[in-house]
Amino acid sequence: QSVLTQPPSASGTPGQRVTISCSGSSSNIGSNYVYWYQQLPATAPKLLIYRNDQRPSGVPDRFSGSKSGTSASLAISGLRSEDEADYFCSAWDDSLSGWVFGGGTKLTVL
Amino acid sequence: QVQLVESGGGVVQPGRSLRLSCAVSGFTFSNYAMHWVRQAPGKGLEWVAIISYDGSNKYYADSVKGRFTFSRDNSKNTLFLQMNSLRPEDTAVYYCAREGASYSGIDYWGQGTLVTVSS
Numbered sequence: 667q668s669v670l671t672q673p674p675s676a677s678g679t680p681g682q683r684v685t686i687s688c689s690g691s692s693s694n695i696g697s698n699y700v701y702w703y704q705q706l707p708a709t710a711p712k713l714l715i716y717r718n719d720q721r722p723s724g725v726p727d728r729f730s731g732s733k734s735g736t737s738a739s740l741a742i743s744g745l746r747s748e749d750e751a752d753y754f755c756s757a758w759d760d761s762l763s764g765w766v767f768g769g770g771t772k773l774t775v776l
Numbered sequence: 777q778v779q780l781v782e783s784g785g786g787v788v789q790p791g792r793s794l795r796l797s798c799a800v801s802g803f804t805f806s807n808y809a810m811h812w813v814r815q816a817p818g819k820g821l822e823w824v825a826i827i828s829y830d831g832s833n834k835y836y837a838d839s840v841k842g843r844f845t846f847s848r849d850n851s852k853n854t855l856f857l858q859m860n861s862l863r864p865e866d867t868a869v870y871y872c873a874r875e876g877a878s879y880s881g882i883d884y885w886g887q888g889t890l891v892t893v894s895s
Contacts, residue, residue: 701882713883717879722880742871752820754821765823766823774848
């Protein structure tokens with residue numbers, strides 16, 4: 667059981683907007699930054715969003731992050747076939763003194 | 777360019793030990809905290825440990841605390857993960873990764889090395 671809760675799957679058609687949620691608690695999301703990672707099949711994860719809503723250089727602005735209270739969301743607009751991947755949220759947990767990940771959401775582009 | 781290359785994975789029996797290494801290049805290694813993150817076959821990411829830039833501070837996941845030891849040699853740009861008392865549930869791809877500056881997340885990852893714990 668992951669400390670951060672994500673839906674196991676999400677889907678959308680090309681061009682659509684999809685949102686992936688990440689639910690935590692006061693000891694992690696509620697008091698620390700949220701990060702999002704994208705993992706394409708058979709590859710290492712890639713940083714997608716840092717500090718809740720910041721994009722590293724090279725990440726398209728179709729990807730956006732937000733946080734409210736103990737929950738966070740990743741939105742992908744203008745969905746493309748190459749967005750088909752697993753997405754993971756992450757945060758530092760003050761109670762555990764360690765990083766925690768969500769269980770991951772598998773995004774399918776129909 | 778930034779490169780992180782893990783090595784040392786393989787098949788090991790339960791209860792035995794294994795040491796992973798991660799050779800780093802392309803940035804000033806001694807300025808950055810570093811992570812190990814693992815992924816069991818077909819499963820999600822699990823954070824394992826983090827070490828500060830100078831090795832003075834380390835934090836571990838509860839699942840490996842007391843069994844795994846994270847260390848670094850800044851003179852050789854290398855990380856080590858000593859894994860003792862291995863269990864079948866430690867079977868995973870192990871990634872070494874860089875913690876970016878100023879809360880910028882895990883910004884670079886290695887390609888991973890597979891550890892299989894099985895009799």
